Every structure is written in C-alpha cells, then in structure tokens.
Amino acid sequence: MILFAINLGLLTILFFIVGMIKPKWSLFFLKEPSRFLVMAITMILVMISFTIYGEGIRRSKEEKEKQNPAPKTQSIVPVPVPTNSPSPATPAK
8 A cells, every 4th residue: 555655646746747847748638727727636646645655554553563462561569568667665764
C-alpha cells in the first residue's frame, strides 16, 4: 500500500508539471482546460496519496505488533520491609 501511495504521488507530480506547461495534454478530454482545474485535481490527488501512505504505515505497524507482541509487564506491588528499631531505654534507679 505504501508503494502504491508513492507511485500515485509521482504520477501526481508528473500530472501537475505537464498540466502547468500544457493543460491540453493532461486534460485532453476537455474543450477548454485551465491551469486552475489542473491545480485543483493535483490537490485532491495529493490528499489521496497522503491518506493512502498514512494508512499503509498504520497497517505495517499493526502487522509488526502481531508478529512480535510486547512482553507483558507485571504490576509492582509494594511490600513492607522490616526495619530495626531501638529498644526502649531502661529507667535509671
């Protein structure tokens, strides 16, 4: 999925460059293509590319966590420690 996002990003850059130079080449199916339309389509494709890339990263992290589960941590319970206390002094007679 990450590779697809990178490929789509590269095609988006190519579409943008060609569309800014000659809009009729990238939008050949329109009678009057404009650079504004090329820029709008490019922004949408960039957002799609970033979303797919982020989803691919998230899925790869989930797969790694499934393969290598984190070790279970034990809760630490405080245990009282005995201490030496001085014996009471004997009264003088």
